[in-house]
Amino acid sequence: MNETHTDVLVVGGGPVGLLLADELRSRGIRVVVTEAEEEIRQDPRAGTLHARTVQSLTRRGYLRTPATNPGSAASAPFHFAGLPGLAIHAPASEGPPLVNVPQIELERALDELARELGVDLRRGSRVTELRQEDGAVEVTVRAADGEHRIRAGYAVGADGARSTVRRQAGIDAATHPPNFAAVLGLVRLDRPGEIPGGWTHGPHGWTLVNPNPAGHSRVIVHDFRRPLPDHRAPVDLDELRERTSRVLGFEVGMSDPAFLTRFSDFCRLADEFRSGRVLLAGDAAHLHSPLGGQGLNLGLQDALNLGWKLALVASGSAPADLLDTYHAERHATARRVIDNTRAQAALMHPGEEFDPLRELFGELLNLRQANDHVQGMISGQDVVHEPLDSADAWHEGHFLTNLGMRIGGVHTSVAELLARGAGLLLLTPVARSELADAARQWKDRVETHEVELGEERPWSAALVRPDGYLAWTNAAGGTSAKSLREHLAHFFGPGGI
CATH class of the missing domain: 3.30.70.2450 (Alpha-Beta Plaits)
Known part of the structure; x- marks a missing residue:
């Protein structure tokens, strides 16, 4: 039996698995992708990219970077449980709040990029057995030319609702029966x-x-x-x-x-998104009804959250504990999506006794605060990660808007800087010089830029994760180099240079 050695094996070559593979390979990680289907499926599937996914894909260079314009906002009509009146909106600097891209087109683009990057993409290959050993995951794959063995440092199950990886890894899940x-x-x-x-x-x-x-x-x-x-x-x-x-x-x-x-509207949520060297993403980790068009977006966000973390761990730059933050952050987000799809199914129940509830909810959608709450949930823009330092909870863990800025007199933006895939340390002219010195040991993983911001911020220094979320700011008095080093080590591993 032929045996292949690789850093990461991604099981499932749909959009989630392909995006994860592209994220890993673009950071120098060896990746094998196995996909049971011989060709990209032609049937109609998801086609709505919500605001946070649009923003995230823009920051990684998969979508065109919009011109920064902090003075206005873009809006698009949407629905909740079939009820009209919901408006999805985002800052104009982030581009449109909704982008319609047929899943087949997205999958083709990610497939082409994977091949350009050198991903070992094996279509017509089905995983039949998986087991974890000390320091590796060993997988048996059945293809047209027989069985193959793949030995990987880590394996990610992006193989859909009937995930073989989830089952073989022994990961349990909580379920909710269908209503329609x-x-x-x-x-x-x-x-x-x-x-x-x-x-x-x-x-x-x-x-x-x-x-x-x-x-x-x-x-x-x-x-x-x-x-x-x-x-x-x-x-x-x-x-x-x-x-x-x-x-x-x-x-x-x-x-x-x-x-x-x-x-x-059957729902399933895996108890763990990580079990040792095996991780889950997309429908393999969470399943729910397509109400609100959230499923594809949730899976793509899994890939964007996991990609940079797994690359740091697989390359030896960060300890494996960093992968625990993937479960902590994405499990909570998936549960929230499952809960809101269940709420939509409840609102859609056709009995006359539910009509007053629908009328009341429709009225609430006309209230700005209620609309903002619901649209943030549906669009993913309300996602905030648990801060490492609770003193800076107003900033740390929040998604950084696409700020316009100048570096050496040249105009750029957060999205343009993050497209290179590294973390960012943004230092304004009033930031203390010791912060740049503190980050020097992480210069292979974090780019430090002295910037002039196009708008005022309550911080003069900010550490940005590769996925666009703030890892640290000095807004709450965390101005010391010690505080910055602690956050750098937590998110990027120990300093090495």
Whole structure:
């Protein structure tokens, strides 16, 4: 049996696994990606990138960096549980708060980049066995040409809801049973002009229809009738037609299905996102309904959180304990997403007794403070990590906005500086010089820049993680070099130069 040695094995070549592989390889880590599918799947899947994902991908150079403009904000209409009135907004310096990118296009772009970077991408390869040993993870992979063995320093399961990695690693999970059965289809509607577009509430559930008079329309029906079908049961056109007609209250003619699938609001959250040298990301770690379009975004954020940390650990620059912060930060975020999708499913329950609740919630969405709370949750912009120093909790752990600044008279921004993949130490002219000296031992992992900011900040020095979150500022009196060194060591490993 052939054996390959690598730093990291990523199991699953979807967008989450590919993004993680790109993040690792761009930092010099040897990566093998195994993917069971021979080709990128062509079926319609997620297509909404929410604000925090847009901002994060911009900071890593995957999306074009917007011009900084701190004086205004961008906004886009959205929904919560099918209810209109939610507005997703972000500072204009961050670009659009929503970007529609079909998942297949995103996957192709990440696949192409992986090959350019030199990722060992093996499609048509299915993991059958995984075991941890001292200092490595050994995996057996079945491909068309037989079985192969891969020995990796770390393995990441990004292999979806039925994750082999999660099961083989013995990681348990908490689950919540489904409340509705949903069917999605691309079909030709007999009379597309007579079908209500967008979200429509009926006596047994909801429909979400994008009528297309010139071709196939996307039809999704959320049916709350009991008993719910087995999620593995095949789906056909008759079922989609019957469920859609029952929810809308009239016969809906449709034909020529180009694609059919079913899903539900079943939820699963892995107890641990890390077990020794095995980690989980994306649907392998957390599963929930697609309400709010949060699933893809949650997985991509997993990859962006884990990528720089695993690269530091795999290269020997940081201790393995740094990976514990991945679980601490992403498990809490995943639980919050699961909880809000469950709240949406509860609001969508079609009984008349729930109508007053929906009306009340709709009124609340018209209140700015309530709208800000919900949109921050859906868009991921409310994510704040637990600070190492509670005295600076107003800043540490928060995402740093895309500040415009000058370095040596040349205009740049936070997003442009983070695109290189390192951490940042930003020092304004009034910052104490000893801070630059304190960071010198980490210059292989953290870039120090003397900057002139385009807007005032309550700090004169800030340490920024590679994923854009603040690791430390001197806003709360933490001006000492000792405080900075403690945070540098925590997030980037011991100083080595």
